[in-house]
Amino acid sequence: MTIAFMRHGQTDWNLAGRVQGHTNIPLNETGREQARQAAGAPLVAQTEWGHITSSPLDRARETAEIVAQAMGVSLGDALDLLIEQNYGEAEGCSVTELEERWPTREFERGESPAEVAKRALDALHLLEERHGDSPVLAVTHGAYIRRLIATVHDLDYGDVPGILNASLTIFERDAQGDWQATLINDQPASEALDLSPQKPAAPFAGFVALGDQGAGVCSTDGVCTV
Numbered sequence: 401m402t403i404a405f406m407r408h409g410q411t412d413w414n415l416a417g418r419v420q421g422h423t424n425i426p427l428n429e430t431g432r433e434q435a436r437q438a439a440g441a442p443l444v445a446q447t448e449w450g451h452i453t454s455s456p457l458d459r460a461r462e463t464a465e466i467v468a469q470a471m472g473v474s475l476g477d478a479l480d481l482l483i484e485q486n487y488g489e490a491e492g493c494s495v496t497e498l499e500e501r502w503p504t505r506e507f508e509r510g511e512s513p514a515e516v517a518k519r520a521l522d523a524l525h526l527l528e529e530r531h532g533d534s535p536v537l538a539v540t541h542g543a544y545i546r547r548l549i550a551t552v553h554d555l556d557y558g559d560v561p562g563i564l565n566a567s568l569t570i571f572e573r574d575a576q577g578d579w580q581a582t583l584i585n586d587q588p589a590s591e592a593l594d595l596s597p598q599k600p601a602a603p604f605a606g607f608v609a610l611g612d613q614g615a616g617v618c619s620t621d622g623v624c625t626v
Contacts, residue, residue: 401528402535403571404447404583405545406467408459409434410565417495420541421487421510426458434566435463439470441586443568449473450534453527455482455541463566464539481523484541486511513547513557520548524571524579545569552579553593561585561592 409431413420427435438444444467452471454464456478468475488510490498505513527536542563549569550557563569563585570583584592 401531401533401573402447403524403527404444404535404537405548405569405571406438406444406463406537406539407542407545407563407565407567407569408455408457408463408539409438409466411459413492414565419487419490419493419498420459421484421491422457423491424458427462431459431463431565432466435466436470438463438566438568439467441568443583443586444537445471447535447537449537451476451527451531452537452539453477453479453482454539455484455544456480457483457541460539460541464537467537467539479523479526479538481519481526482538482540482544485513485516485543485547516544516547517551520544521551521579524548549581549584549589549593552581555593559593 409427411420411425411431412428413423413425415428415430449471452464452468452473453476454460460482461478464475486507486509488507490502490507490510493501523538527538542565545563546560547557548571549555549560552571553560561584567585568583569581569585571579572582574580581589581593583589
């Protein structure tokens with residue numbers, strides 16, 4: 401079965417390098433254009449999606465609405481399991497503040513990495529159970545997708561590249577029946593997960609000052625705000 405996770409389009413908080421988490425920040429105009437472009441990408445446009453769903457947060461929901469409308473496909477109900485990690489007291493803060501106040505990434509009234517990983521795996525299993533062999537497109541969030549990749553590949557979170565806005569990450573079962581990412585950020589997972597000395601791993605949190613890639617809201621090192 402193929403389950404494709406698309407990160408939502410850009411928001412103003414992405415652009416400012418602020419932590420979003422459960423805070424319900426809408427898409428900006430760049431984010432809406434990213435969603436339209438994603439809908440027209442060959443891999444998205446040429447797949448007969450059996451179901452399209454999203455996180456309930458507005459930035460993911462609107463991205464999914466734009467994609468579904470462009471493809472002429474009905475949008476299914478939002479799925480709570482797809483919501484971004486809850487960063488608790490860290491939501492809304494800057495990169496610098498997060499690094500200073502939460503160096504261990506233990507967020508007051510937030511969600512632990514293990515809880516996010518379990519929820520993301522539960523989403524994969526639920527979507528598979530509900531939709532069988534029919535391809536599913538789910539619009540969700542950057543840290544959520546990154547945590548799921550780290551979990552299924554047994555990697556440190558920092559060894560997974562930041563997830564670009566409106567990019568596609570595909571999960572499929574391998575010959576042993578285990579979930580694996582086969583596509584990350586619109587490129588083969590074998591390339592995206594290249595951890596050779598020439599390609600340094602991304603920092604754990606994925607929160608860095610932004611580079612020039614405004615459309616992707618990532619630095620040139622490939623790490624992104626959530």
